Amino acid sequence: MSRVIGRLAAPPTLADVAELAGVSRQTVSNAVNNPDLLREDTLARVQAAIEELGYQPNRAARSLRTRSSRLIGLRIPPVQEGTANALIDRFVHALVDTSADAGYHILLFPGEAGDPVAGYDELLRSTAVDAFIVTDTLQGDSVSSWLRSRRAPFVAFGRPWENPEGATHPWVDIDSAAGAALATEHLIEKGHTRIAWIGWRREHLVGEERRSGWSRAMHAHSLPTTGLASRVEDTIASGRAATAALLNEAAPTAFVCASDTLALGVLHELHARGLRPGEDIAVTGFDDSIAAQTVPPGLTSVRQPLEDAAAELVKALEGLQGPVGSPEGILLQPTLVARGSS
Amino acid sequence: MSRVIGRLAAPPTLADVAELAGVSRQTVSNAVNNPDLLREDTLARVQAAIEELGYQPNRAARSLRTRSSRLIGLRIPPVQEGTANALIDRFVHALVDTSADAGYHILLFPGEAGDPVAGYDELLRSTAVDAFIVTDTLQGDSVSSWLRSRRAPFVAFGRPWENPEGATHPWVDIDSAAGAALATEHLIEKGHTRIAWIGWRREHLVGEERRSGWSRAMHAHSLPTTGLASRVEDTIASGRAATAALLNEAAPTAFVCASDTLALGVLHELHARGLRPGEDIAVTGFDDSIAAQTVPPGLTSVRQPLEDAAAELVKALEGLQGPVGSPEGILLQPTLVARGSS
DNA sequence: CGAGCCTGTTGGATCGATCCAGACTTCGAT
DNA sequence: ATCGAAGTCTGGATCGATCCAACAGGCTCG
Numbered sequence: 001m002s003r004v005i006g007r008l009a010a011p012p013t014l015a016d017v018a019e020l021a022g023v024s025r026q027t028v029s030n031a032v033n034n035p036d037l038l039r040e041d042t043l044a045r046v047q048a049a050i051e052e053l054g055y056q057p058n059r060a061a062r063s064l065r066t067r068s069s070r071l072i073g074l075r076i077p078p079v080q081e082g083t084a085n086a087l088i089d090r091f092v093h094a095l096v097d098t099s100a101d102a103g104y105h106i107l108l109f110p111g112e113a114g115d116p117v118a119g120y121d122e123l124l125r126s127t128a129v130d131a132f133i134v135t136d137t138l139q140g141d142s143v144s145s146w147l148r149s150r151r152a153p154f155v156a157f158g159r160p161w162e163n164p165e166g167a168t169h170p171w172v173d174i175d176s177a178a179g180a181a182l183a184t185e186h187l188i189e190k191g192h193t194r195i196a197w198i199g200w201r202r203e204h205l206v207g208e209e210r211r212s213g214w215s216r217a218m219h220a221h222s223l224p225t226t227g228l229a230s231r232v233e234d235t236i237a238s239g240r241a242a243t244a245a246l247l248n249e250a251a252p253t254a255f256v257c258a259s260d261t262l263a264l265g266v267l268h269e270l271h272a273r274g275l276r277p278g279e280d281i282a283v284t285g286f287d288d289s290i291a292a293q294t295v296p297p298g299l300t301s302v303r304q305p306l307e308d309a310a311a312e313l314v315k316a317l318e319g320l321q322g323p324v325g326s327p328e329g330i331l332l333q334p335t336l337v338a339r340g341s342s
Numbered sequence: 343m344s345r346v347i348g349r350l351a352a353p354p355t356l357a358d359v360a361e362l363a364g365v366s367r368q369t370v371s372n373a374v375n376n377p378d379l380l381r382e383d384t385l386a387r388v389q390a391a392i393e394e395l396g397y398q399p400n401r402a403a404r405s406l407r408t409r410s411s412r413l414i415g416l417r418i419p420p421v422q423e424g425t426a427n428a429l430i431d432r433f434v435h436a437l438v439d440t441s442a443d444a445g446y447h448i449l450l451f452p453g454e455a456g457d458p459v460a461g462y463d464e465l466l467r468s469t470a471v472d473a474f475i476v477t478d479t480l481q482g483d484s485v486s487s488w489l490r491s492r493r494a495p496f497v498a499f500g501r502p503w504e505n506p507e508g509a510t511h512p513w514v515d516i517d518s519a520a521g522a523a524l525a526t527e528h529l530i531e532k533g534h535t536r537i538a539w540i541g542w543r544r545e546h547l548v549g550e551e552r553r554s555g556w557s558r559a560m561h562a563h564s565l566p567t568t569g570l571a572s573r574v575e576d577t578i579a580s581g582r583a584a585t586a587a588l589l590n591e592a593a594p595t596a597f598v599c600a601s602d603t604l605a606l607g608v609l610h611e612l613h614a615r616g617l618r619p620g621e622d623i624a625v626t627g628f629d630d631s632i633a634a635q636t637v638p639p640g641l642t643s644v645r646q647p648l649e650d651a652a653a654e655l656v657k658a659l660e661g662l663q664g665p666v667g668s669p670e671g672i673l674l675q676p677t678l679v680a681r682g683s684s
Numbered sequence: 685c686g687a688g689c690c691t692g693t694t695g696g697a698t699c700g701a702t703c704c705a706g707a708c709t710t711c712g713a714t
Numbered sequence: 715a716t717c718g719a720a721g722t723c724t725g726g727a728t729c730g731a732t733c734c735a736a737c738a739g740g741c742t743c744g
Contacts, residue, residue, distance in 0.1 A: 011467050013700055024724050029702060039722065056467035060405035061700035064729050069402065071449070076438050086632055089431035092450070096418050100452045105470075107413070108438045108448045125353050125398035128447075236636060264636045271638035290428055291636045294578060294606045296613035355730055366694055371732060381692065403730035406699050 012053040021049035032057060072104050072317065073129035075119055077111040077136055087287050087304070088135065091157070094310035095133065102314050104130075111136075117146050124152050131317050133157060144169065155316045157309060159329065161205045170316035170327040172309050176206060176286070179302035179334035180213030180256060183284040186300070186336055187254045188221050192282060196252035197229040198242045198262045207231070210258045210286065228252055232262070239265020240272075247273075253281060254342070260285035260292045263299055267341070282342040297340025304334050354395040363391035374399060414446050414659065415471035417461055419453040419478055429629050429646070430477065433499070436652035437475065444656050446472075453478070459488050466494050473659050475499060486511065497658045499651060501671065503547045512658035512669045514651050518548060518628070521644035521676035522555030522598060525626040528642070528678055529596045530563055534624060538594035539571040540584045540604045549573070552600045552628065570594060574604070581607020589615075595623060596684070602627035602634045605641055609683070624684040639682025646676050 018025045023046060030037045031046040038046070049055075063069040074095065077088065096106050107129055109119040116136075120143065123129050132154040134143055147154050148168055156171040187195050197214045200207030211229065218225045227250045232238040239262035246252055247269070257263040263285030270277050277283050278297050285292050288303035312330050319328075360367045365388060372379045373388040380388070391397075405411045416437065419430065438448050449471055451461040458478075462485065465471050474496040476485055489496050490510055498513040529537050539556045542549030553571065560567045569592045574580040581604035588594055589611070599605040605627030612619050619625050620639050627634050630645035654672050661670075 011469060014702095015700080025701080026703090026725085027723060030723090033702085037722075042722080054467060056464065057702095058406070058700050059468045059470045060402050060411065061729090062702075063402035064400070064406055064700080064731090065702045067729080076435060079432075079435050086428060086431060089428060089434075090421075092431075092434070093418060093421055096450045097452045106450045108434070108450060110439045110442045122398065125396060126401045127353060128401045261636075264638070268638045290631070291633045294603075294633045295637045296606070296610045356732095357730080365692095367731080368695085368733090369693060372692090375732085379692075384692075399732095400730050403699090404732075406701090406730080407732045409699075 011058070012055045013058065014055075017046065017049045017053055017055050020053065021046045067127065068130050069128060070104050071107045071129045072099055073107050073109060073120070073123050073132045075111045075116075075132075075134075075136070076108050078113055086289055087306075090289075091135065091306050091310065094307045095313070098307070098310045099314050102318065104314065104317075116143055120147065120152070121150075124150060131155070131320060133313055133317070153317075153320045155313050155320065157313060158206075167327055167329055170319065170329070172312045172316065172330045172332065174304045174309065174334050175331045176210045176302075176304075176334065177213035177216070179286065179304075179336075180210040180258070181217040182213075182334065182336045183256050183286075183300070183302055184214050184217035186338065187256065187282055187284065187342060188217065188223070190254075190282065190342060192254040193223055194228065194250070194252045195223065195254045195256060196246045196250060197225075197256050197258075198239055198246070198266065199229070199231050199258035200234055201231050207258050214256050234259055234261050236261055236265045236268060239263070240269045241265075243269040255281070255283045257283070257285050260287050260289040260299065260301055263301070263341075264291060264295065267295060267299070277341045284336075284342055288337050292337075292339070300339045300342040301337055302334050303337050305332050308332055353400070354397045355400065356397070359388070359391045359395055359397045362395065363388045409469065410472050411470060412446050413449045413471045414441060415449050415451060415462070415465050415474045417453045417458075417474075417476075417478070418450050420455055428631055429648075432631075433477065433648050433652065436649045437655070440649070440652045441656050444660065446656065446659075458485055462489065462494070463492075466492060473497070473662060475655055475659070495659075495662045497655050497662065499655060500548075509669055509671055512661065512671070514654045514658065514672045514674065516646045516651065516676050517673045518552045518644075518646075518676065519555035519558070521628065521646075521678075522552040522600070523559040524555075524676065524678045525598050525628075525642070525644055526556050526559035528680065529598065529624055529626065529684060530559065530565070532596075532624065532684065534596040535565055536570065536592070536594045537565065537596045537598060538588045538592060539567070539598050539600075540581055540588070540608065541571070541573050541600035542576055543573050549600050556598050576601055576603050578603055578607045578610060581605070582611045583607075585611040597623070597625045599625070599627050602629050602631040602641065602643055605643070605683075606633060606637065609637060609641070619683045626678075626684055630679050634679075634681070642681045642684040643679055644676050645679050647674050650674055 014025050014028050017028045021028065023042065027038065028046055031043055035043055099106055109123060112118055120132060130153065132147065132152065134154055134156045135158065136143065144156060144160060154169060156169060159171055159173045160167045184195060195218065197211055199211045202208060215225050230242040230246060232242045243255065243266045255266045257266060263283050266283045267277055270281055275281050283299065285299050285301040288301040292299035292301040309332055356367050356370050359370045365384065370388055373385055377385055441448055451465060454460055462474060474489065474494065476496055476498045477500065478485065486498060486502060496511060498511060501513055501515045502509045526537060537560065539553060541553045544550060557567050572584045572588060574584045585597065585608045597608045599608060605625050608625045609619055612623055617623050625641065627641050627643040630643040634641035634643040651674055
């Protein structure tokens, strides 16, 4: 029974189980995939044989026949130096856990800088994955439209900004305007009136979205916004520079930032000026990164519900296999984690 | 030529290419796998056909026949709250990049808390992966020995502590004693003489390893170590508590920590006491995490060469497929990244 | 000039699980 | 006693790439 090829004992096959249980291969296959087709005693006998041999279906064979690998492709974008943003990592954790519950595994592939589509293309042609989860919709939706043109099944974490209403694929996103508003309201509640915004460049649609949450909350309380906003690169250094400029020119008592990276830039400038975050100046970030959780005295930050997002994405993915309904978009609400910095 | 099944255009097969090029399937297969077996003009003709159809071998079929999936399994351990340690994430990035160069993809599976072996077992039985990379050798080597008993091919990131000399599998590790010594020497050079150690509990063999680097460097310069060491849990809270105790009782001017998490604990306590890191008290961490890179004024930390480690692991993995030599262990040297905290 | 060798190519078998069509059993209804 | 239908179970074909044994055609060499 235990054939040995090289160093590795060959796992038992369906035929082995069938022989042991005294039934045909098809019956074993049914026992695994359609148990209710079998008579009770036959099922029990087959299951005992499966148990005894420790049988599991060979993935390659099953995948060849069914044209489905139960694998989901996820592109890992290149690491960006000088940022605190490890959102993708938390997302990967959440996704691995939830997709395992649904019987999927996550296949990672590198995001080559040159051709963003290369990795997708290879996996698609070789039918290595059943679907993709696309996370980099920030950059403009070139990947989405390419996948669509290839008729590849995928769901996106992030709105299709080009065409928010009539999306042709399911997506899940976080209502980040609401998140920024949450942070702003929180500071207003603490008594701040001159609350500055540090965000991303105008090209970044998500950045503009978040900024609108800040300005909406400010206007709702009739607070001034003029001269209190700046738009910079998403790095600690530029966050720090923006903070210096705003402190000198607009005298804010609080900062709402579009990312933890920028908020850390604020903390750096405060540190350099001997100002105490949370006492002299309040700061909030976005993403609830590890850095936000650990930096003294703790950075108040908007937390994206990545676990929920992952669950919704996997659910949408399963919907893809079925009938072609109109693709759905889901917007999840973030929460605010208050810490020492506010 | 473009058969359409459901919504997905079926990719071309080897037979399609053969027909277009006017050769047999075997010849196409050779063009892909053993190009030097073909005459030059035939090869060119086949390659043109491959190009035209955008052919890539079906992974499931190839995998079924060759019994090799070109996938590497990696277990993602559950996230630990209250820690700054996202070493695994940086490692995943490095591994995805280097393994892609070698033609492998990374398959992630969740580390269920209950049975650490469950995920491995499933993938092994279903022949889903060619090999594993094991990262959690800290916990005692139960996974390694289980994999060994199942004759599963794997390499470890981390020494086999039970049996460092006569390892039965290849491993790659970082010389973390040298790393701690590096940090200690750095502080001695800056003029510090009372340098405290905050490390992990004695059961953690890696922790003891790092501690020995500190004490060795101290002894080499005839500096005192008595009363200057403490061993605690790897959390920010306990790092902070240890700092408070050491400051009160032993009056150190610098702290060497076994992890960035502990070092952040030190920063928290300094912050609470109004002491300035890098000016009043020096601090070093371990792992060069994102938190270390971003916390003001920057945390000096020992950086593990994860990119090199990933490359060595993939190299070792390829060695596994070949003849059974004596498994090799590789020890890499870390570097020190000096920042504002020292 | 034919044996022997190399190169390039061929059809058929194979990997392991699932799909398909058909056969056999059981059982209530006529 | 016969029939049909539902419920069980079976052998053969199939997914696509690779392995295998064998075979043309061109070449050298005795």
